[in-house]
Amino acid sequence: MTEQEREELIEKMADAMFASDENGTLRVDVMARAALAVAEPVIREQCAKIADREANADTGFETSDFLDGIAFGARVTAAAIREGGKDG
DSSP, X not given: OOHHHHHXXXXXXXXXXXXXXXXXXXXXXXXXXXXXXXXXXXXXXXXHHHHHHHHTOOOSSOOOHHHHHHHHHHHHHHHHHHHHTTOO
């Protein structure tokens, strides 16, 4: 994540927190949930991209069932990370 992307995420989180403040009551738990709702998809996607890179990594080794299994596992992990935020 670049510094610019971080700053944009911080702004989105702050906007969500401000929008969630019910009648100026400063409910910190409500504001934290609003910020997390913005940040979680970004964090999940960053983690999934790491798994994607592992699935597509050129290890320099010969192709083998073992390495194919590792790549498959990394792809399954990336998909699970992305889907994990949709469980409710």
